[in-house]
Amino acid sequence: MDLPRKLYREVLVVVTLSLWVCLGASAQGPVAVSVQNQATATPTTNPLPPVASSTSDDTWHFDLGPYVFVPGIHGTVGVLGHDASVHVSGSDVLSNFNGGLAGFVQARKNRFVVPIDFIWTRIGTTQGIPLNDFGQTSVRFLQTQTIFTPKVGYRIVDQEHFKVDALVGLRYWHEGLTVTPRPANVNHYQSANWVDAVAGGKFEFDFSPKFWITGAGDAGGGQANLDYQAVGTLNVQPKPLFGFFAGWRYLVVNYTGSKGFLFDVAQSGPVVGLNMQLGGKPPAPPTASCSVSPMEIYPGDPVTATINPQYFNPKHTVTYTWNSSGGKVSGTGTTAILDTTGLAPGSYTVSGTATDPKEKKNNTASCNASFTVKAKPMNPPQASCSANPTTVKSGDPSTITASATSSDPGVTIFSYSYQATAGRISGTGRTATLDTTGAQSGPISVTVTATDSRGLTGQCTTMVGIENPPPPPACSKANSIQFPDVKRPWRVDNTAKAILDDVENRLKSDPNAKIAIIGYADGEKAPMVGTGKHRHPMNLAAQRAVNAKGYLVQQQGIDPSRVEVRQRTGQQQVADIIWLPQGANESACADLKNTTPVDESLVKPSENAYPKPRMAPQARHHAAKPAASTQQ
16 A cells, blocks of 8 residues: 555544544534424414314415524444544534534424425534644545425324324435545545434424424334434414524434444424414404394393304404394393394394404404394183082082193283072182082083183183982881770780880891880870879870880890870870981971970880889799708
């Protein structure tokens, strides 16, 4: 190998190592500047008015702009099999910058996004070298770097304030180094090119149409062992055609090429840039729609009007005014109440206006809504009525209940009145009482008239059936008993007892019936009773009736309240028994006419008024046996 070639090889090794160790920024600077600004190159969520959102605007939107990334760098680089550790600040990168171009372009339509990032940089420096046998005093280094990153993506979340894009693409890297010893000025060039596949995503959170934050990242590999980045930015867009952003980026790449080329570095630092938005629909002018409820009313019914503004700045306070072609409208918000009292039937219009006082133009929107006032109907009230009970006996009452309603709104029932075809009815409210005293059998018609607050009337009719009770059962003569004993003309003998026993059985079989016993003693000489000055003739007719009752009560156990005792003239030596069934009208009973009740406090049953029952011989024997036992 001749001397010039040997000198060149040594100088190349020395200078290359010096470049990476002392001026690593010269090599790393282009790499840092060329990292795709994913967060800034795809500001797909730069908010426009709602009409231009990605899901409602079927037009192309474009975002483009230049940016600068100034990173600090650390890692390992190598050339021709010689590796060196690199730790360089961002200021060192700027001090060796010799020119470059970086920018992004993104196209978006609906949910599809196509971001493209491109950067080209050149960094140069001249370094002195120690004395050598070749007479060279310094070496000029010139590094060029190109990174081109096209991607495609889809917006998987597209909310008003939050959006997420999924992205895939390629990243092409070119690293070139030219070494020129001086004063020989002979250029020597070495380069590396590789392509990596990357995938990632980006999210965006919008605070307002002019202010939002983004975060993005991707990772991949291919010809490089590893290639990934993460970036976050704060975005401000004062005007749709002009905005800027600032943030922080972190980038890592690990590439090993032929001839000992090594590029394993991490870099992080601030990133700033501009953003311009093109395409899309222009902001929609503010609009408003009005509605009323209900749309058809009667005079005096309230109407609620509502305005729905659209495409106003959500950060501004919108004011509202209302007008109406009829009635009195009140309200200063999105709703207003219309008083329609006194309005004539017809159609009326409510107008609402929304105004954004902070906007200088396109700040007002108005709308109208119509409602109809109908003439109030004049339908009479509908009445219904009923009787309880529906069938009564003459003289018993029946309650009449009425109810009335009006199908016309706002109408009330003022009063009720009643009229019956028989009997007497009283009541003015919803209930009345029908008195059927003296009414003949058959139906009674009751008519109810309901009067509403307008004086209109409605009627209903109900029927009450009258049943005359059957005539009360008549009294009748059941039997007579004789008093033939001359010495004891008051005595109830065995023949009379047999007749009274039959009466007793009949009373027990009909527990609701009663009897009356009427005693007679016409022309008979009454025996004297009493002693001394209290001696007087017996009331023979009364005594006969009382003695007969005494037999039934004392001997047969009949309730004394079921036996009346009376006396009357017209017969002798006899007492009549009168049967009085339940419900019998005693005052109408001919058999009781001209009779006189016996005062039972003065006339008591006589001693020995009736024979005692005879005992059979065997009964008498058993009755005497206890005495014999006692004597024993």
